[in-house]
Structure formats: structure tokens, C-alpha cells
Amino acid sequence: MIKADVLVIGSGISGLSYAIKISERMPEAKIIIVTKADEDESNTKYAQGGLSVVTDFDKDSFQKHIDDTMRAGDGENNLEVVKMVIEEGPERFRELVDWGTNFDQKDGHLSLGREGGHTENRIVHHKDITGKEIERALLATVNKSPNIEIMAHHYVIDLITQHHVPEKIFDLEKIDCYGAYILDEKYKKIKKITAKITLVATGGAGHVYKNTTNPIIATGDGIAFVHRARGKISNMQYYQFHPTALFSKRDGMLFLISEAVRGDGAKLRTKDGEKFMQKYDEREELASRDIVARAIDNELKISGDDYVGLDCRDMNHEKFIEHFPNIYQKCVDEGIDPFHQLIPVVPACHYLMGGIDIDLDGQSSIKNLFAVGECTNSGLHGANRLASNSLLEGMVFGHNAALKTVELLEINDFNFDDLKAIPEWNEEGMKMMDEMVMVSYLRRQLQEMMSDLVSIVRTNDRLALAKKKQHEIFDAVNELYNYSIMSPKLSELRNLTNISYLIIKQSLKMTENKGAFYNKDLVK
Numbered sequence: 001m002i003k004a005d006v007l008v009i010g011s012g013i014s015g016l017s018y019a020i021k022i023s024e025r026m027p028e029a030k031i032i033i034v035t036k037a038d039e040d041e042s043n044t045k046y047a048q049g050g051l052s053v054v055t056d057f058d059k060d061s062f063q064k065h066i067d068d069t070m071r072a073g074d075g076e077n078n079l080e081v082v083k084m085v086i087e088e089g090p091e092r093f094r095e096l097v098d099w100g101t102n103f104d105q106k107d108g109h110l111s112l113g114r115e116g117g118h119t120e121n122r123i124v125h126h127k128d129i130t131g132k133e134i135e136r137a138l139l140a141t142v143n144k145s146p147n148i149e150i151m152a153h154h155y156v157i158d159l160i161t162q163h164h165v166p167e168k169i170f171d172l173e174k175i176d177c178y179g180a181y182i183l184d185e186k187y188k189k190i191k192k193i194t195a196k197i198t199l200v201a202t203g204g205a206g207h208v209y210k211n212t213t214n215p216i217i218a219t220g221d222g223i224a225f226v227h228r229a230r231g232k233i234s235n236m237q238y239y240q241f242h243p244t245a246l247f248s249k250r251d252g253m254l255f256l257i258s259e260a261v262r263g264d265g266a267k268l269r270t271k272d273g274e275k276f277m278q279k280y281d282e283r284e285e286l287a288s289r290d291i292v293a294r295a296i297d298n299e300l301k302i303s304g305d306d307y308v309g310l311d312c313r314d315m316n317h318e319k320f321i322e323h324f325p326n327i328y329q330k331c332v333d334e335g336i337d338p339f340h341q342l343i344p345v346v347p348a349c350h351y352l353m354g355g356i357d358i359d360l361d362g363q364s365s366i367k368n369l370f371a372v373g374e375c376t377n378s379g380l381h382g383a384n385r386l387a388s389n390s391l392l393e394g395m396v397f398g399h400n401a402a403l404k405t406v407e408l409l410e411i412n413d414f415n416f417d418d419l420k421a422i423p424e425w426n427e428e429g430m431k432m433m434d435e436m437v438m439v440s441y442l443r444r445q446l447q448e449m450m451s452d453l454v455s456i457v458r459t460n461d462r463l464a465l466a467k468k469k470q471h472e473i474f475d476a477v478n479e480l481y482n483y484s485i486m487s488p489k490l491s492e493l494r495n496l497t498n499i500s501y502l503i504i505k506q507s508l509k510m511t512e513n514k515g516a517f518y519n520k521d522l523v524k
């Protein structure tokens with residue numbers, strides 16, 4: 001058994017910034033970060049547009065950013081949280097700069113981008129690879145912190161709660177977290193790491209759908225294992241689809257064409273070259289993502305085409321290459337010349353607004369378990385996230401959660417004696433799977449079902465059928481789980497199945513359309 005003061009699950013902006021903050025305040029605390037792939041692999045690494053924060057107080061104001069966030073969220077946001085995050089924003093942004101993150105400047109001032117739903121230019125960025133730059137700076141800081149250990153390729157299977165401790169009485173109202181069971185992928189061994197405080201910062205769940213902008217790590221693991229530990233999970237019906245992912249004939253991770261490209265003037269057109277956004281919203285291309293994604297979905301249904309086009313032909317070519325070098329290069333690699341052709345784009349699953357319920361300090365409904373970032377339902381995004389508010393959320397909640405963690409560690413009333421009774425992960429009677437075909441088949445079935453029945457536009461009939469299909473897939477996955485030796489692929493399938501259950505169940509409870517949630521049968 002490995003013991004830590006703090007166990008951090010996930011190495012994106014949320015997990016890393018939280019660990020750094022605790023390390024700065026408690027140099028004697030032992031902090032372990034476990035992460036299931038390479039240490040930099042995360043949604044954070046792929047963030048393009050940037051981080052939204054009010055810095056130009058002559059033109060912009062906190063109130064404008066608050067109003068934009070509430071408007072995008074369709075008023076379902078928690079106003080107290082929105083205010084807190086936006087007002088703390090400049091301070092957290094300065095910390096990113098202090099930790100060595102480079103943001104683009106022009107004439108000695110920050111270069112500020114604009115994205116859909118924002119009424120001012122307020123997106124600080126590093127070219128179109130802001131997330132990669134943030135991840136680099138945070139990892140460099142973590143690697144300089146002697147009391148933080150990063151364990152890459154360590155896959156968390158489940159949290160440890162009273163449920164696992166034989167002498168403990170399992171009371172649903174009072175669940176404590178003691179750490180996690182973790183699969184060391186190199187040595188194929190399941191380890192127990194116990195911790196006084198555990199943080200879940202496992203990001204989103206984009207791979208519950210066939211097409212997503214998320215990297216392969218985004219399988220909703222944290223939300224699923226907190227759900228299995230009986231933590232509270234809400235707002236899973238709100239999944240944001242990004243309007244403009246680069247069309248591909250292959251399913252899986254699609255390359256994102258940042259909203260900042262539309263912010264700089266790109267226009268949407270049908271394959272035949274017709275503009276269409278004016279039919280859907282007066283803000284046209286800069287309407288919030290739910291509106292633009294639904295508009296494209298509708299146009300594709302009308303035309304029967306596979307994609308619509310993003311027209312960058314009239315944009316300043318030099319500026320485009322300077323601001324979006326990564327996007328430009330990707331287009332060139334795919335044989336698309338963005339200055340002479342339309343870029344083929346489709347909506348793809350992008351950002352989960354719901355997740356683990358947390359309070360202002362990032363505390364979940366389970367004692368000594370915190371959660372931060374995309375895996376949470378923090379109240380910031382409401383029914384639809386305003387573009388570029390999520391990196392900010394990770395920083396602000398990472399900060400608050402770190403302060404609360406330090407406060408709890410200083411009180412120091414953790415009794416680890418009874419944790420000796422926590423058993424090893426039990427694999428008795430389990431078989432090693434000799435082929436993965438069942439796992440990949442069930443994963444494909446689940447993704448097909450979610451993409452066809454529980455996507456941008458839902459209906460009562462589709463949701464009812466999805467519920468039935470989900471049940472069948474769940475039974476098949478459970479059977480596999482009950483006799484197989486654990487592997488990340490099997491565990492991810494189990495987690496995605498839990499995620500689909502939560503999305504369908506919480507969609508069925510909706511009585512009106514809000515933000516990213518749209519059921520045709522609820523239109524009044």
C-alpha cells in the first residue's frame with residue numbers, strides 16, 4: 001500500500017494547478033499525481049482558442065463577462081459561482097504567467113481574441129496552441145516541486161470508500177474516500193494508494209459519442225467511479241457539441257477548427273456556397289455554440305450533405321497563418337487550401353457541462369473527496385459553456401480546492417489505522433481476456449447508439465429506445481466485468497456505459513429545452 005497526504009487523479013490544468021498550490025503552501029505534504037497516459041495527455045493539451053479573462057478594463061468589465069456566461073448558460077448557471085470565477089480570473093491568469101506560460105502580445109499589450117457568445121475581445125491565447133503551452137508550463141513547475149510525484153500510465157479503476165473496508169458500516173449518507181485502486185500499466189499490477197484527501201480531475205467523456213474533439217483519455221472515468229461510489233452527479237444531459245470540427249471519414253477524435261477562426265471573420269456556408277447562419281440568430285456565426293451546432297445539424301439534415309463549409313477565403317492570409325499556424329498546417333496536411341477552398345466541418349461532441357456536484361471549494365458529496373474541472377458540475381456553465389471559460393474554471397476551482405485541502409490537512413484528524421483492513425483488489429477466479437473483440441464491439445455499439453439517439457437533437461422516442469439499448473449493453477458489459485481480469489479498455493467501457501446511463505436518465509427528466517439540451521418534443 002502506498003500512502004500519500006494528497007492523491008490527485010489527472011494531470012490536466014485542474015489537477016496540476018491544484019497540486020502546485022498545495023505544494024507551495026505545504027512543502028512537507030506528500031502529493032501523488034496519477035494519470036492514465038503520458039503526463040501531458042489531457043483535454044487541456046488540445047485547447048486552442050485560449051482562456052477568457054477580463055484584462056482590458058477600459059472596454060470590458062466583469063459584468064459583461066458575467067452576462068455573456070449567464071446568457072450562454074441559458075440562465076441555468078449558479079450566479080454566485082459565475083461571479084466568483086470571473087472576478088478571481090485576473091489573479092489566476094497572473095499565476096499562470098508567473099508559472100511561465102507565454103501569452104501572445106501585440107504592441108506591448110495582450111493580444112485578445114473573440115469567440116462565439118462573447119461581447120468583447122477577452123480571450124488570452126498562445127497562437128492556436130494555448131493548452132499545449134499551459135500544460136508545458138504547469139508540468140515544468142510540477143517537476144520542480146520536490147514533494148510532488150507524478151505516476152504516468154497509472155489508471156484509476158475505482159475509489160476506495162467504506163464499501164471496501166470490512167469493519168466499516170456502509171452508510172449511504174456518510175461516505176468517506178480513502179484513496180483509490182490503481183492499475184500500474186507497465187507492471188500490470190493493481191496498487192492501493194491511500195490518501196487523506198483525493199482530488200478527481202479526470203476531464204470529460206467525449207468518447208461516449210462516435211465523433212469528438214476530445215483525445216482518447218476522455219472516457220468519463222472520474223464521473224463514473226464517483227457515481228459508483230454513490231457521489232452526486234448532475235446535469236449530464238448538457239453536452240456541448242462544437243460546431244466546427246474538421247470533417248473526416250474516420251470516426252474518433254476529430255481535429256477542432258477553433259471558434260476563434262469565426263471570431264476573426266470566417267463564415268459558414270452550405271456545400272453549395274450559401275450563407276445560412278442569418279436564418280438562425282442575429283449574431284450569425286458568433287451565436288453561442290448550441291445555436292450554431294443545431295443550425296449546422298439542421299442544414300445537413302435538409303441537404304443530406306456530410307458537412308458544411310467554413311469560408312476563410314476573404315480573411316487576411318498572413319494574419320490567419322500567424323494566429324492559427326496549427327490549424328493552417330492541419331488543413332494543408334489534409335490537402336485543403338483554406339484561402340481557396342471551404343474547410344469541410346461538422347459538429348462534434350466537445351464539452352460536458354455536468355458531472356460531479358461540487359461546492360465553491362471543490363468538495364464533492366463524499367467526505368475528503370474533491371473534484372475540479374471538466375468532470376464537475378460546478379454551476380459555472382449552466383446549460384451551455386461559454387467558449388474558453390473551462391480553462392479558467394480549472395484554475396479558479398483548483399485554487400479554492402487547494403486552500404480548503406490545506407485547511408483540512410492542518411486540522412489533521414485523519415485516522416488511517418483502520419485503513420490497514422482495506423483489502424487488495426480481488427481478482428480471484430477472474431480470467432485474462434484472450435481477445436478484445438467483445439470490448440471493442442460493445443464500445444462501438446454504445447457510441448453508435450448515443451450518436452444516433454442522444455445527440456444534438458433528441459426526441460422522446462429516441463430517448464426511450466436509447467434507455468432500452470443502454471440496458472442491454474450494460475448487462476453485456478457487466479457480465480464481461482464479472483469474470484475478466486481488469487484492463488483499462490474494459491474499465492473505460494464500463495465507465496462509458498455508466499456515463500451513457502446518466503446522460504439518458506437525466507435527459508428523460510427534462511421538461512423544457514435549455515442551452516445545449518434540445519428535445520424536439522419539448523418545443524412549445
Ligand SMILES: Cc1cc2nc3c(=O)[nH]c(=O)nc-3n(C[C@H](O)[C@H](O)[C@H](O)COP(=O)(O)OP(=O)(O)OC[C@H]3O[C@@H](n4cnc5c(N)ncnc54)[C@H](O)[C@@H]3O)c2cc1C
Binds near residue numbers: 009037044217372
Ligand atoms: C480540442 C479542444 C479544444 C479546447 N479549447 C479550449 C479553449 O480554447 N479554451 C478553454 O477554456 N477550453 C477549451 N477546451 C476545453 C478544455 O480544454 C478542458 O475542459 C479542460 O482542459 C479540462 O481540464 P481538466 O484538467 O479538467 O481535464 P483534462 O485536461 O482533460 O485532464 C484530465 C486528466 O485526467 C487523466 N485521467 C482520466 N481518467 C483517468 C483515470 N481513470 N486514471 C488516471 N488518470 C485519468 C487524463 O489522462 C488527464 O491527464 C478544449 C477542449 C478540446 C478537446
